[in-house]
Amino acid sequence: xxxxxxDNITGQAIAYAxxxxxxxxxxxxxxxxxxxxxxxxxxxxxxxxSIGYEQISLPAKDLLDRTNCKLNPTDYQLSTVEIQxxxxxxxxxxxxxxxxxxxxxxxxxxx
Numbered sequence: 001x002x003x004x005x006x007d008n009i010t011g012q013a014i015a016y017a018x019x020x021x022x023x024x025x026x027x028x029x030x031x032x033x034x035x036x037x038x039x040x041x042x043x044x045x046x047x048x049x050s051i052g053y054e055q056i057s058l059p060a061k062d063l064l065d066r067t068n069c070k071l072n073p074t075d076y077q078l079s080t081v082e083i084q085x086x087x088x089x090x091x092x093x094x095x096x097x098x099x100x101x102x103x104x105x106x107x108x109x110x111x
Contacts, residue, residue: 001063002037005030005048008070017050017071021060052076 005014013034020027021044030036030050040046042061049055053071063069 001040001060001066002035003063003066003069005034005036005050005069005071007053008072014050014053014071017048017053019046019048021045022047 005017005019006012007014013030013032015030015032015034017030017034017036018027019030019036019038021038021040023045026038028036028038038046040060040063042059042064044060045057046060046063047055047057048069048071050071052073054074056069056071
């Protein structure tokens with residue numbers, strides 16, 4: 001089978017999605033334009049997954065006569081990430097070279 005994966009709402013190609021037959025431990029990835037090909041028996045269960053889209057699993061026989069497969073976008077709620085510094089540095093540090101010819105400082109200084 002050779003298919004193109006597209007977004008069900010926008011119609012845009014879904015690049016680098018994972019497509020596989022889990023029971024046979026085989027799979028592939030869609031290309032930058034959403035196309036993929038996979039050899040499958042009509043009774044095989046094909047699973048398609050991409051971040052930002054609902055995972056689908058369909059019998060290969062349902063995909064054999066198609067040229068396109070549409071995935072529904074979905075949102076993922078992520079937990080809050082809190083970052084804390086373990087120490088604070090109060091001395092100024094300069095990144096990059098300094099030019100002291102005319103009293104000018106070249107580079108970035110952190111406070």
